[in-house]
Amino acid sequence: MSYAVLERTRQQLGEPAQNQWSKVTSLFAAPWVLDALDRIAGLARLPRNWDGYGSPRIDPGAIAAARRFVASVAFESLPLPNVSPVLGGSVGLQWRYGEKELEFTFHPNGEVEFLRVLGADLDRDENMETGTLRHEPEMAGLKFLLWMTGCR
Amino acid sequence: MLEKVVAAKRTLPDFENPPAVETLMGFHFSPIEKWQGPYFGLFWSRIKKDYPRVELQPPVVAAPTAELALAQFQSRVELPVRCWFFNEDETRLIQVQNNLFLHNWRKVGPTDKYLHYDDLRPLFEKEWQGFRKFLEDEGLVTPAVQLCEVTYVNHIDRGSGWETFADLSELFPNWSPKTSENYLPSPELVAMNASYALKGVEGRLQISAQPAVRQTDAKETIQLTVTVRCKPSSSSNEEIYRCLDEARKWVVLGFTDFTSPKMHKIWGRKI
Numbered sequence: 001m002s003y004a005v006l007e008r009t010r011q012q013l014g015e016p017a018q019n020q021w022s023k024v025t026s027l028f029a030a031p032w033v034l035d036a037l038d039r040i041a042g043l044a045r046l047p048r049n050w051d052g053y054g055s056p057r058i059d060p061g062a063i064a065a066a067r068r069f070v071a072s073v074a075f076e077s078l079p080l081p082n083v084s085p086v087l088g089g090s091v092g093l094q095w096r097y098g099e100k101e102l103e104f105t106f107h108p109n110g111e112v113e114f115l116r117v118l119g120a121d122l123d124r125d126e127n128m129e130t131g132t133l134r135h136e137p138e139m140a141g142l143k144f145l146l147w148m149t150g151c152r
Numbered sequence: 153m154l155e156k157v158v159a160a161k162r163t164l165p166d167f168e169n170p171p172a173v174e175t176l177m178g179f180h181f182s183p184i185e186k187w188q189g190p191y192f193g194l195f196w197s198r199i200k201k202d203y204p205r206v207e208l209q210p211p212v213v214a215a216p217t218a219e220l221a222l223a224q225f226q227s228r229v230e231l232p233v234r235c236w237f238f239n240e241d242e243t244r245l246i247q248v249q250n251n252l253f254l255h256n257w258r259k260v261g262p263t264d265k266y267l268h269y270d271d272l273r274p275l276f277e278k279e280w281q282g283f284r285k286f287l288e289d290e291g292l293v294t295p296a297v298q299l300c301e302v303t304y305v306n307h308i309d310r311g312s313g314w315e316t317f318a319d320l321s322e323l324f325p326n327w328s329p330k331t332s333e334n335y336l337p338s339p340e341l342v343a344m345n346a347s348y349a350l351k352g353v354e355g356r357l358q359i360s361a362q363p364a365v366r367q368t369d370a371k372e373t374i375q376l377t378v379t380v381r382c383k384p385s386s387s388s389n390e391e392i393y394r395c396l397d398e399a400r401k402w403v404v405l406g407f408t409d410f411t412s413p414k415m416h417k418i419w420g421r422k423i
Contacts, residue, residue, distance in 0.1 A: 017210040017234070020305050021245055021256045022174045024364035024375050027341055033365060034341070037372070067370030074365065 025074040032080035036070045036093075039083040046085055059089040059108035065137075066091040066106045072138035077149055097148045104133075104141060112137040116144060162270075164401060165408040168420025170266055171312075171376070174305040177269075177276050177396055178247070178254030180381070181295035184287065187250040192235045195248065195286050199279070203237035203246060210234065211249045243267075246279055253283055254301070269400050277393070297387040299355075302399040304407060306376040307366065313418050314374070317342045317363070323374070324361065325412050348406070353398055355382025357406045378407045 027034050043058040050057070070081070070093070082094040091106040101117035112133040119127040133140045196206055211234045234249040243264070247254040255276040257267050284294060308314065313323060318338035320327045329338060344361040360377045380399040384391045408416070
């Protein structure tokens with residue numbers, strides 16, 4: 001991930017530049033992060049067949065990817081996401097902000113799919129967008145989240 | 153053999169597995185007169201073989217002395233840019249802006265060996281001398297060093313000596329979980345900032361303990377940052393390196409004093 005871009009984004013959001021290289025997210029900066037991380041970690045406790053349809057246990061790689069994602073987009077201006085298990089051992093994160101909605105699904109094979117809802121009328125095709133975040137998912141996801149909150 | 157000789161000379165507290173994930177050392181100086189953006193590229197052309205990747209960064213606006221604050225204010229019409237030059241394996245970094253030269257080392261993998269100050273200081277000296285030579289060759293003035301800085305960034309991960317913030321006093325002896333009326337439960341999160349005036353040197357030691365999540369692996373950690381900035385009496389090489397060594401001494405002794413013997417044992421204290 002290009003931290004330089006993240007660094008600029010943080011500046012935009014009012015955090016000063018730092019001279020240290022290793023990047024952490026302060027748990028005071030975004031109080032929702034601890035809750036979100038705990039909820040994602042809690043998915044590891046779900047047994048096989050947690051949905052009654054034979055789903056495998058939630059994949060540890062998917063859990064780790066979702067946690068990394070949350071740590072990378074931990075801004076106070078964002079609300080706590082809804083955390084859910086997804087069929088096939090994946091992890092889902094869902095943010096709602098007014099009429100806008102964003103869903104990210106972290107799959108065991110490393111893929112991150114997104115669903116972007118741009119308006120309330122879901123019968124209109126142009127109000128929904130789906131796709132895969134193939135490159136730097138944290139960065140691409142952050143751009144979507146900034147769009148959702150109206151920062152860009 | 154050389155490592156053994158160097159280790160034999162060490163007198164400051166030393167640890168087998170220190171929690172340091174990053175160290176940085178360098179100098180803050182008055183803005184270099186006539187410094188312009190293109191000089192970043194010219195400087196990079198000199199170090200590109202060893203530092204093949206570059207990133208533009210927003211500048212650090214530290215201004216920890218009145219002289220630096222004034223100089224920074226007077227030069228603020230210039231384009232505010234800082235350049236990061238990365239070495240091949242991205243374990244070391246040179247940061248340059250018109251009033252700052254820093255050299256960072258960071259631990260990338262969990263099994264990476266900690267690079268000691270004794271190993272890093274000669275590397276820093278080489279890069280600083282290279283920078284000074286560059287300025288001289290370009291006809292720019294030698295920087296008037298205002299502050300020497302050494303910073304150690306430590307990560308004390310959850311599960312390594314602590315589980316909840318109720319355990320904090322076992323990490324930091326100066327923290328007490330006691331309250332007057334026993335009304336409050338154990339804290340969910342705790343952050344600390346402390347500043348100490350140095351004895352016998354003009355400067356300050358600052359310690360910050362922040363609950364955080366590491367972005368690379370989303371592990372919960374307490375980031376303990378120890379920074380010493382001290383003022384040299386001149387910009388001579390002898391004086392600024394002496395000042396840098398003094399800053400490092402305070403960082404190591406300050407870190408050891410601030411943390412508990414229990415944690416020293418976990419980190420494998422040798423001296």
